[in-house]
């Protein structure tokens with residue numbers, strides 16, 4: 001297990017050509033860019049949790065049937081400080097670091113204070129986000145790092161707080177058709193309030209605004225939702241959208257702010273300030289994107305832990321949303337490196353298997369409906385929403401599939417009706433898994449698996465002119481525990497789930513978390529983009545056009 005999770009990886013700075021077997025579709029041209037933890041010890045010091053590891057970016061560039069691989073550590077301020085000190089000096093979610101052990105009592109007191117309202121890590125290890133033409137490595141703190149998607153170089157550090165009042169933000173934003181980013185974050189005890197903030201970062205500087213300025217400056221708050229508990233906001237890793245609504249689950253997996261304020265002095269990690277309250281409810285917030293207001297009805301379900309929303313859509317006056325849910329927080333516990341290193345078979349059993357659950361929320365509940373009646377009239381699901389005496393609505397899910405995580409869908413269907421979920425299979429422990437295609441309509445699945453292989457998140461890339469939702473390929477970077485088998489990029493036909501090709505590279509590849517595919521533009525599109533750029537530049541020189 002150590003070789004999969006806890007081992008430091010060597011970066012591959014020079015692109016290496018992969019050995020391709022099978023046939024890569026001619027239309028598949030572009031770069032698969034992914035992120036994940038790659039370094040778990042620095043000098044003698046060790047991170048506690050797999051999600052703490054230093055961000056290692058890697059990419060597969062696919063061009064004319066050939067594939068080139070490279071990887072590079074994100075040169076975050078955190079990375080640089082750690083490497084310079086030859087030990088971990090910046091705290092991560094599961095590891096509290098003490099930078100100055102030899103400093104005198106005064107500077108020690110100062111460090112305590114600065115950790116009460118600390119300046120956080122920019123070790124952005126979770127995902128890659130696209131904003132306009134720029135790409136960023138992201139995590140869940142207020143910092144993200146711009147990167148060069150070709151060379152994997154680290155560029156400037158962006159602080160969300162300059163543009164919107166959040167201390168935490170998700171690594172799973174949504175994009176609309178114009179490429180505008182919709183994300184959400186938590187503002188912790190700002191002006192005495194703890195709230196969840198939904199915000200939009202435009203892809204380009206809005207029409208009529210001064211051109212040449214960064215779109216970040218035009219970030220706008222979409223809606224704020226006060227936290228149920230001032231000192232104990234929910235932890236969330238993603239959220240859902242439909243064409244007109246946003247879905248936010250305020251789950252009873254909460255951060256204790258008072259504990260966090262004293263964590264540094266108590267030598268406890270921030271993760272230890274996170275607790276699951278199984279006796280509490282999960283509140284389902286629905287926000288109307290048109291009015292930018294939450295829907296007034298109070299919807300809730302039982303306690304659960306969700307990291308990944310899969311997709312959501314509107315149907316017959318309802319919102320249908322699908323999530324991967326757990327009964328407890330055992331997934332987070334499982335990824336402590338101490339559990340993953342020794343006796344993993346005994347230590348790494350999940351007490352709850354991730355299940356795909358479908359919820360349905362009625363948007364226009366009939367005022368005359370009887371208490372106790374089911375408000376869902378959608379024939380395609382057995383999910384229910386029961387009206388209660390006090391007007392609240394209790395939602396119970398339909399269980400669709402047991403044992404899957406890291407879900408992806410065809411993004412053209414994001415927020416819309418859809419049929420297929422692509423995911424990694426997970427059973428009671430993280431043993432070598434499979435890649436799954438789950439068909440929600442027929443409730444059947446297709447699988448790919450191979451001995452000793454650990455597949456990463458399967459990413460769907462649509463074929464040009466695709467008609468069916470599954471016209472395209474699945475890309476997944478796979479590491480193996482068999483020393484004879486080098487890591488490879490697997491390319492599956494998304495329809496049949498048969499292997500089209502694999503590209504093996506003899507490198508020290510890490511197991512990653514999330515990423516995206518940047519399709520190469522074809523010749524004509526490239527020419528057009530170049531001429532648009534030229535025109536923009538010319539208009540920049542002559543000042544903004546009159547409005």
Ligand SMILES: CC1=C(/C=C/C(C)=C/C=C/C(C)=C/C=C/C=C(C)/C=C/C=C(C)/C=C/C2=C(C)C[C@@H](O)CC2(C)C)C(C)(C)CCC1
Pocket residue numbers: 051052092093118120121125126139140141142167168188237255270307331405406424425426430432433454455456511512513
């Ligand atoms: C909390 C807080 C703070 C700190 C916040 C910080 C540092 C947050 C960092 C959060 C991070 C790194 C979160 C990471 C989350 C990652 C998640 C949920 C990943 C899930 C991955 C799964 C389920 C993967 C599963 C698998 C893999 C990888 C391989 C497959 O083969 C098998 C399978 C599917 C089991 C501040 C800003 C200091 C102060 C304010 C409050």
Ligand SMILES: [Fe+2]
Pocket residue numbers: 172237307308514
């Ligand atoms: Fe995630």
